[in-house]
Amino acid sequence: LSLDIILEDSGLENVREDTYTVPLGWGGEVGELAMKDVQLTLRQLRPHLALAAGTTEAEVDALIAEYQAECTARGAYLVLFTAYGLAQ
Secondary structure, three states, X not given: OOHHHHHHHOOOEEEEEEEEEEEOOOOOHHHHHXXXXXXXXXXXXXXXXXXXXXXXXXXXHHHHHXXXXXXXXXXXXXXXXXXXXXXX
């Protein structure tokens, strides 16, 4: 099931769906902001991630730093899916 179908089934008209690729940690200001957003999200989830993984929050912080370095080194992208439509 895709976002456009869900919106159409909900009664929206002229539904449009777009996909964007955003550099993650590289590629200028947009890439840096995208990485910062992901990092902040992961840090907010840190207690839950540590509990689920059976590790410490310090280890989760280390993994987040490793994740950032790897995304930047490998030129990773964040793929965003958007969909919107008009209400009847």
